[in-house]
Amino acid sequence: MAVPETTDTENKGFSITTFLSETKVELKKVTWPTKQELIANTIVVIIAVVLCAALIWIIDSIFSMLFRMILQ
Numbered sequence: 001m002a003v004p005e006t007t008d009t010e011n012k013g014f015s016i017t018t019f020l021s022e023t024k025v026e027l028k029k030v031t032w033p034t035k036q037e038l039i040a041n042t043i044v045v046i047i048a049v050v051l052c053a054a055l056i057w058i059i060d061s062i063f064s065m066l067f068r069m070i071l072q
Helices: 017-028 035-069
Strands: none
Touching: none
């Protein structure tokens, strides 16, 4: 967010009311997802997290087995 230039007569400090009004304007520009898009994206994220967790578990199990073999 660009900070508007101020003159000597204007308040050079941070204005919470200006921030809130600019935030409201920016939030009106947002394209919010539909319910179906939100559900679909949530499912994709859950699947990605499960796949990453499974991959980490598999790699961890392989390394654990290898280290046990090496240390015996």
